[in-house]
């Protein structure tokens with residue numbers, strides 16, 4: 001089977017686009033990715049569109065009506081917070097299988113101004129506040145407290161994640177927020193669901209990102225070898241049964257299973273990585289994923305935080321884009337935007353926030369319900 | 383309307399809360415006889431091992447241990463805060479999520495691993511038709527009341 005590459009990739013700055021439609025945002029990202037690869041929409045053989053809120057309303061076809069209605073196959077998908085990664089992986093699968101040589105994956109979401117997410121509708125009366133809370137900040141707080149129980153992780157250590165990611169975002173012109181948030185400010189922000197304060201919750205924003213996925217043959221034909229980023233692993237996993245998962249979604253087992261599949265597919269391990277963009281939907285979540293992704297041994301995440309190993313310049317920089325906490329989290333776009341971030345570093349184009357000499361990077365997203373997407377990317381041969 | 387609701391008695395907030403006539407409320411689990419996995423709510427196929435027709439209804443214990451929690455200060459509109467959202471492992475099997483009551487919503491006061499017990503109470507809200515609901519919570523065990 002062919003090796004598969006990202007031949008072009010782009011994202012819109014995350015933020016608020018009240019006047020713009022989903023297809024307009026998605027279309028602009030798609031054109032940006034095509035320009036990056038030096039291709040036209042006429043070169044694209046299939047489109048994979050991810051949008052959690054819009055998947056049932058043909059966002060892919062609407063994007064093509066904006067940028068070129070070529071009549072190609074379109075797949076629209078929703079898969080919780082793994083929506084963008086799922087769209088990308090569908091494209092990867094088709095190219096890997098030899099069905100196509102050039103496809104497009106687009107992730108797009110309009111989420112600015114959306115309230116707190118979580119909880120489903122139910123018959124009878126709402127159980128919120130009677131049977132605990134189904135809000136996302138609470139669900140991920142409970143997962144963080146399980147870690148605190150096991151390893152003594154402190155409120156301050158959780159809060160430091162947010163200090164770091166906000167700091168990183170000051171160097172990213174595409175981040176929603178670009179401001180330093182000192183530790184006291186993070187800890188004293190409005191408490192949403194202990195230990196997650198408002199500054200420890202991801203930001204609802206509008207956004208779009210797109211990637212051109214190419215076969216090895218196409219990369220050579222187009223002379224893109226010095227720019228194309230190799231996809232060393234593409235993995236999607238769901239949650240196997242674990243005893244508490246009916247009331248406490250198990251984001252750990254799902255991520256661990258996806259990570260071990262990724263190591264096997266890529267033939268590398270966590271110590272080979274130069275940077276990681278992981279799913280910091282809440283500050284508590286990032287701590288769990290340090291261990292789930294093998295960036296440190298189980299129980300060592302608090303030490304990793306204290307030693308500042310995951311800051312830019314540290315042993316294994318995590319979320320140098322600013323992460324979901326500060327760059328923003330437009331759900332369907334998130335899983336392609338993190339591929340954009342890692343690809344940008346692997347091409348040496350990340351400017352002020354460049355991870356020096358980055359050769360191998362990992363992206364991770366996880367959506368409740370539960371699904372985890374992981375990609376391992378390798379720098380162009382140059 | 384409230385008279386009718388009272389005559390019918392409260393409805394369970396979730397299907398796995400059972401309200402036997404003339405008996406005490408209890409939580410019902412379903413246990414797989416093939417692999418021992420516990421579930422809340424009725425089912426015919428085991429989600430853990432896939433066995434069919436091996437699920438057995440069991441009364442879950444009223445005693446358990448606080449596994450993890452969060453203190454929710456901001457919830458959905460109209461929900462009274464703060465409250466403690468708790469994950470509780472019940473003795474003998476089964477895990478539930480509910481409010482932890484009878485304790486200050488303060489991380490200094492709450493310790494994971496503490497023993498708790500399930501209590502049943504009428505919910506403070508009714509549905510659109512005015513029906514009353516029975517809900518449940520957990521409180522620190524052995525409070526002597």
Ligand SMILES: [Zn+2]
Pocket residue numbers: 414415416417418419428429430431432433
């Ligand atoms: Zn079973």
